Amino acid sequence: MRSLRSALAAALVGLLALTLSPVASPAAADHVHGAPGPIHAGNTYGWYQYGVFRQEFVGAKPAYWKTAGRGVVRTQNGMLTLMTTRRGSVSAKLDLPGHTYGRWEIRARARRTGTTPGGSNYKVVTELVPAGDRDQHCGGRDIALENFTLGRNTVKSYVHTLPNNSFRGFKDRHLKNERWHTYAVEVAEDHISWFVDAHVVRTERRDAALDPVRRQLKFELRAQGGKKMHPARMQMDWMRYWTMRAPNERSIKAPQLELSTYADAC
Numbered sequence: 445m446r447s448l449r450s451a452l453a454a455a456l457v458g459l460l461a462l463t464l465s466p467v468a469s470p471a472a473a474d475h476v477h478g479a480p481g482p483i484h485a486g487n488t489y490g491w492y493q494y495g496v497f498r499q500e501f502v503g504a505k506p507a508y509w510k511t512a513g514r515g516v517v518r519t520q521n522g523m524l525t526l527m528t529t530r531r532g533s534v535s536a537k538l539d540l541p542g543h544t545y546g547r548w549e550i551r552a553r554a555r556r557t558g559t560t561p562g563g564s565n566y567k568v569v570t571e572l573v574p575a576g577d578r579d580q581h582c583g584g585r586d587i588a589l590e591n592f593t594l595g596r597n598t599v600k601s602y603v604h605t606l607p608n609n610s611f612r613g614f615k616d617r618h619l620k621n622e623r624w625h626t627y628a629v630e631v632a633e634d635h636i637s638w639f640v641d642a643h644v645v646r647t648e649r650r651d652a653a654l655d656p657v658r659r660q661l662k663f664e665l666r667a668q669g670g671k672k673m674h675p676a677r678m679q680m681d682w683m684r685y686w687t688m689r690a691p692n693e694r695s696i697k698a699p700q701l702e703l704s705t706y707a708d709a710c
Contacts, residue, residue: 605653
């Protein structure tokens with residue numbers, strides 16, 4: 445009986461400690477000691493070992509995040525926030541030299557913030573696009589970390605290559621209720637791998653998908669051309685870039701993408 449009372453008392457103490465302990469908000473969870481975390485591809489696969497370009501979005505928005513379109517882009521509570529109007533797209537692109545190879549990862553969430561009669565939902569898009577003044581080819585050389593329509597639970601990843609290839613994959617995720625997720629892509633000379641919430645979901649090795657060009661990260665809330673839209677918000681808690689120097693500590697074996705056509709390439 446004494447041992448039972450002791451066990452119950454210990455359990456009560458543990459429960460009380462959990463109840464009273466401070467809980468970091470999602471946006472603050474990775475800003476405490478500067479270490480990657482809590483769980484994402486960068487620390488799961490060992491990429492962090494050799495330095496990182498990181499953005500925590502604390503303080504004023506750096507000038508090298510170039511904005512375009514209708515809406516507001518600002519830092520807010522340790523997040524980069526994109527907010528739309530009821531028409532048109534809004535985007536933020538990292539205006540730095542870019543990289544041909546490496547690993548990029550973000551922690552992000554999005555939500556619809558209002559209703560427009562007869563309106564359509566925005567697409568939430570994070571892509572690697574040709575850096576600097578390189579020809580954009582109307583999206584024909586982009587790599588997507590994430591692409592999904594608000595209100596749906598299927599997220600798409602892809603690589604577009606010229607003249608009009610689209611290698612694409614789909615993954616179901618709980619995207620409603622402004623859920624946080626991490627998305628990453630590893631671009632190497634012989635493959636491209638995609639990661640969602642620290643799990644590799646696709647690895648593509650076909651030559652037609654491997655397009656060596658310097659790219660840079662771009663966030664976008666993408667409107668449907670000419671349509672009225674339900675206003676929306678997209679927030680990034682952090683972003684990372686690592687080189688390919690550190691070997692993967694886990695297998696990146698995963699199904700390849702399906703080959704389709706990207707009709708908008710130019």
